[in-house]
Amino acid sequence: MWFQTFWSPGNESAMRFGDFFLGALSITGAYTTSSKTPTITTLNGTYAGAYNGNYGVESFLGIPFAQPPIGSLRFRTPQPLNTSWTGTKDATEYGNQCVGYGSDTYLTPFPLSEDCLTLNVVRPAGRGVTEKLPVAVWIHGGGYVQGSSQNPRYNLSFIVQHSVETEHPFIGVSINYRLQSWGFLFSREIKDQKVGNLGLRDQRAALNWVQENIASFGGDPSKVTIWGESAGAGSVGAQLIAYGGRDDGLFRAAIAQSGSSLSFSRYPSSSDYQAVYDNITATTGCSSASDTLDCLRAVPFEALNNGFNSSAVLATIQGPTIDEDFIIQSPTTQLLNGQFVKVPLLIGTNTDEGTSFGPIGIDTDAEFRSYLTGRLTTNNSTLSALQVLYPDIPEIGTPETFKARPGPDLGLQYKRSSAIIGDSLMHAPRRFMNQIWAKNNLSSYSYRFNVVPNGVSYSSGSNHFKEVAFVFDNVDGVGYAELAGTDPFANKSASYKDLAGLMAGMWGSFITTLDPNIDRGPQLSWPVYGNYSGQNYVFDANVTNLAYVEEDTFRAEAINYFTRNFVELFGR
Numbered sequence: 001m002w003f004q005t006f007w008s009p010g011n012e013s014a015m016r017f018g019d020f021f022l023g024a025l026s027i028t029g030a031y032t033t034s035s036k037t038p039t040i041t042t043l044n045g046t047y048a049g050a051y052n053g054n055y056g057v058e059s060f061l062g063i064p065f066a067q068p069p070i071g072s073l074r075f076r077t078p079q080p081l082n083t084s085w086t087g088t089k090d091a092t093e094y095g096n097q098c099v100g101y102g103s104d105t106y107l108t109p110f111p112l113s114e115d116c117l118t119l120n121v122v123r124p125a126g127r128g129v130t131e132k133l134p135v136a137v138w139i140h141g142g143g144y145v146q147g148s149s150q151n152p153r154y155n156l157s158f159i160v161q162h163s164v165e166t167e168h169p170f171i172g173v174s175i176n177y178r179l180q181s182w183g184f185l186f187s188r189e190i191k192d193q194k195v196g197n198l199g200l201r202d203q204r205a206a207l208n209w210v211q212e213n214i215a216s217f218g219g220d221p222s223k224v225t226i227w228g229e230s231a232g233a234g235s236v237g238a239q240l241i242a243y244g245g246r247d248d249g250l251f252r253a254a255i256a257q258s259g260s261s262l263s264f265s266r267y268p269s270s271s272d273y274q275a276v277y278d279n280i281t282a283t284t285g286c287s288s289a290s291d292t293l294d295c296l297r298a299v300p301f302e303a304l305n306n307g308f309n310s311s312a313v314l315a316t317i318q319g320p321t322i323d324e325d326f327i328i329q330s331p332t333t334q335l336l337n338g339q340f341v342k343v344p345l346l347i348g349t350n351t352d353e354g355t356s357f358g359p360i361g362i363d364t365d366a367e368f369r370s371y372l373t374g375r376l377t378t379n380n381s382t383l384s385a386l387q388v389l390y391p392d393i394p395e396i397g398t399p400e401t402f403k404a405r406p407g408p409d410l411g412l413q414y415k416r417s418s419a420i421i422g423d424s425l426m427h428a429p430r431r432f433m434n435q436i437w438a439k440n441n442l443s444s445y446s447y448r449f450n451v452v453p454n455g456v457s458y459s460s461g462s463n464h465f466k467e468v469a470f471v472f473d474n475v476d477g478v479g480y481a482e483l484a485g486t487d488p489f490a491n492k493s494a495s496y497k498d499l500a501g502l503m504a505g506m507w508g509s510f511i512t513t514l515d516p517n518i519d520r521g522p523q524l525s526w527p528v529y530g531n532y533s534g535q536n537y538v539f540d541a542n543v544t545n546l547a548y549v550e551e552d553t554f555r556a557e558a559i560n561y562f563t564r565n566f567v568e569l570f571g572r
Contacts, residue, residue, distance in 0.1 A: 038125075042213045044084045047091040051125060055161040060121040060217070062095030065209035066202065068115035069178065074297045075185065075195055078117060078205035094120065094150040100179040101309055102146030107483045110150045114301065116176050119206050120149055122156040123171040123217055124164045131218035134225065134512045137210060137251070138174040139203060141230030141259070141465070144184055144319040149174035152479030153468060162473045162501065163508040166518065170511050171219045173210060177202035177235075179318075181308045186321045187277035189293045196323030200238050207239075207250040225253040225511045229468055231319065233259025233347075237331070237433075238320050244328050245339035253514055255507065256347040257471065258464055260429040261331040261340070262572050276316050280307045332566040335436045344514045345437055346507070348447030348536070349430050352399035352461030354422025362411040365392065371417060376424055382569050389558040390420045396555070398422055399461025401452060410459055423555060424570075426464075428562035431534070431552060435563070438531040445516055446529050446552060450540045451499065455486025470496075470539070473504035492541070499541045525549075 036051040038058040049060035066078035073079060095118035096111045105112065127133065140147045140154055156172035163169045177183060183199030190196050211221045228236045233256035240254060241261050281287040284303055286295035296304065307313065320327060334340060362368050369383055377383060390397075394405045397415025406414040430446065437444035449467040452458075456466065469477065469488045475497045477487030489496050506516040506526065516526050516537075524545050526537040534552040566572050 036125075039088060040121075040216050042216055044081050045086070046088045048088045049121075050092040052157060053125075055157045056125045056164060057122050057157045057160050058125045058127075059157070060091040062093055062118045062120065063091055064095070064117060065119050065175070066117045066205045069117060069198075069202075070114045072297055074114065075190070075198065075293055076297075077195060077198065077201050080205070080208075094118075095176070097148040097150055098176050098179050099182055099305065099308075100142065100146035100148070101314060102142065104142045104151060104483075105146040105148065105179075108148055108151050110148070114182065116148075116178070117202055117205070118149075119173055119175040119209065120156070121171065121173050121214075121217055122160050123219070124160060124169050127169075127218040129216055129218050132215075132220040132223075133218055134170040134223040135210065135214055135219040135221070136170055136172050136225045136227050136255075136507075136511045137207065138172065139177070139226065139228035139232035139235045140174070141228065141232040142179070144199060144231045144234075145180040145314075147179070147231070149176050151483070153474065153483065154472070155474070155478055156472070158473040158475070158478075159471070159504045159508065162504045163512070166505045166508055168505070168508040168512040168518075170508060171214065171217055173206075173214070175203060175206040177206070181276075181280070181313060181318065184318045184321070185277065185280075186273040186323065188274060189277070189291075191323055191325075193293060194323070194325045195293075196321055197238070197326040200235060200242070200320060200326055203235055203239065204242065204250070211250060222249075222252065223512075224251045225255060226251045227255040227257075227507075227511075228259065229257035230259050230464065233257050234261075234263045234320065235259075237261030237263070238327060240340045240343075241331055241334045242326055245334060245341055247341045251341075251343065253344045253510065254341075254346070255510065256345070256430075256433075257467060258349050258353060258426055260347065260426075260433050261335060262429045262432070262566060263425055273316070273321070276313055279312060280304075283307050330567055330572060332432075332572055335433070338440060340436075342440065342442055344442065344510075345433065345444040346447070346510050346516060347430055347433055347444060348449060348467075349422075349426045350449040350462045350464060350466055352401070352418070352422065352463045353426040354398050354418035354420070354463075355460045356464035357425055358414070358418040358421040360409075360411055360414065362413040362417045363408070364413070368392075368413050368417060372420070376420075377569055379569060382565075385561065386420065386558075389561055390416055392416050399459065399463070400450075401458045401461040406459070414459075419555070420558075423559050424562060427555070428559045428566075431559055432563040432566070434529040434534055434552070435531075438529050438534065443514070444529045445510070445526055446534065446536045447526075448536045448538045448550070450538050451496070451542075453486075453488030453496070454490045454492050455484070455488065467503070467539070470500040470503045471507055473500050475500050495541045495546060499539060499546045502546050503539060 038049045096113035096116040098116035099112050160172045177199040236256045237260045281292045284299045286292045289295035394415045395403045397419040434444050434446045509518050510516040527535050536552045
C-alpha cells in the first residue's frame with residue numbers, strides 16, 4: 001500500500017511538506033511572529049501561536065488534549081493530560097493525523113501516528129481573555145475511517161474572519177479523534193472492558209479540554225456549539241445521545257451537515273465485529289493470550305497496521321456501535337424516549353446525497369431488489385414495500401440535475417437507487433431529527449443545499465460534501481485544487497461566492513445567538529421547524545436572494561416509511 005511506503009515510524013517528517021503548509025494552510029503567506037506573536041497559558045502550560053494579518057486571526061495548532069493513546073493506553077479511553085511545563089511551547093504547526101485509510105488521509109501532507117489527539121484553536125486577532133466569545137468545535141468527516149482536522153479544506157480562518165466582519169465573532173476549534181479500528185474496533189472483549197466507541201470518547205475528551213481551557217483564549221465555555229459534516233455530523237448526533245442523553249454541560253447547540261444520530265444504515269453489534277476482532281488477534285499472535293485486548297496493546301504498530309489495512313477489515317463497516325455504555329441502545333429509541341441533550345439544532349442535507357453512496361449499473365427491478373437486500377433489510381414484505389414507494393420513475397429520482405432516464409453507463413435505474421439510498425442514509429434521518437426536536441418543543445432549523453459547484457458532473461448533482469466550501473466561506477478554494485483537483489467556485493457566477501457569505505454568516509449567527517437569521521429581509525427568514533408544518537431553508541446560488549423556503553414534504557410517503565420503521569424494520 002502507498003501508506004506503508006510513504007510513511008513509516010521514524011520517518012514522519014517526510015510528510016510535512018512545509019511549503020504546502022505555509023501556502024495552503026497558513027492561507028496566502030507565512031505567519032507573522034515577530035512583534036505579534038500571541039501567547040496563551042492553559043492549565044498545563046503556555047503556548048505561542050501565530051498571527052495571520054491577511055485574515056485577522058490568531059492560530060494555535062497541534063495542542064494535545066489527552067495523553068497519547070500509545071503503548072498501554074492503546075485501546076483505552078482517552079486519559080487527561082498529566083504534565084505541565086515552564087517556558088513556552090510552539091503551537092504554529094498542526095500535529096499528527098490519526099491513522100486512517102483513504103484519500104482524505106493520504107493526500108493531506110502531515111504525518112500519521114497513533115499519537116494524534118490534538119486540537120487547533122483559531123480566534124479573531126487581538127482578543128483578550130475577558131472577551132468570552134462563543135465557540136464552535138468542528139468534528140471532521142471521513143466515514144470514521146479517514147480524515148483529519150489538518151485537511152486544508154477545514155481551515156477555520158475564513159469563517160472566523162467572516163464572523164468578525166458580520167459582527168458575530170466566535171472562536172473556532174477543530175479536533176482529531178481515533179479512526180477505523182484504532183478508534184472503533186469492537187467485540188465482546190471491548191464491550192466487557194467498556195472501551196468501545198473510542199473515537200467518540202476522544203471527541204468527548206476534547207470537549208472537556210475546551211471546557212477547562214477555552215476561557216484562556218477569550219472563549220466562553222458555556223457557549224460551545226458542536227459542529228460536523230458526514231461522519232462529523234454523525235459524531236455530533238452521537239454526542240447528543242451519549243450516556244443515555246446525559247447533559248454534561250459540554251455544549252449548548254449542535255450543527256449537523258449531512259449526518260445525524262442514525263445516519264448509518266445499521267449500528268453494528270459486538271457479534272458483527274467479533275469475527276474481525278478474532279481474525280486480528282489470530283494474525284498478530286494474540287488469540288491464545290489470557291487477555292487478547294491487552295496483548296494487542298503490545299503488538300508493534302507495523303503489524304497491527306497491516307492487519308487493519310487488510311481487505312477483510314477495510315470491507316467491514318467501522319463506526320459507532322451500541323456498546324451499552326457510550327451508546328446504550330438504538331439511537332432511534334433514545335430519541336423517541338427523549339434520551340438526548342436538549343439543545344438547539346441546525347441540521348440539513350444536500351439535494352442529491354444518494355449519488356455519493358448509491359450503486360452504478362442497476363438496470364432492472366430484480367437488480368434493484370437484490371441491491372437493497374441486506375443493505376436496508378432482508379424482510380421480503382419490506383423489500384416489496386420499498387419497491388412500490390420508490391417506483392422506477394426517473395423524473396422523481398435523484399439527481400435532480402436531469403429528468404430523463406440515465407444511459408447504461410450509470411444504469412437505467414440509477415436515479416431510483418440513488419433516491420432510496422440518499423433518503424435512507426441522509427434525508428429520512430434528518431427529517432426524523434427535526435420532528436423529534438419539534439415534538440419536544442425545541443428549536444431546530446432544517447436546510448437543503450441545492451448547488452452544483454464547479455467540477456461536479458451532471459450525474460452527481462448536489463451531492464455529499466459539496467456545501468463544506470460554502471459554509472467555511474472558502475471562496476478561494478483552498479485545499480480543493482491540491483486534494484480534489486477542482487476549485488468549487490472557479491468558472492461560476494459571483495452568486496456562488498455570495499452564497500458562501502450568506503451561509504457562513506448564518507452559521508456564525510447560530511453559533512453566537514442560537515438563531516441563524518441575519519439581517520437580510522423578512523422574505524428570507526429561516527423558520528424554526530414546526531411540529532405540524534416543517535420547512536426547509538433551501539440554499540441555491542441560481543435563485544433570487546440565494547435562498548427560499550419550502551415545505552419539507554419531498555418524497556413524503558417514502559421517507560415517512562423509513563422514519564416510522566427505523567427500529568422495527570431497519571435495525572437502528
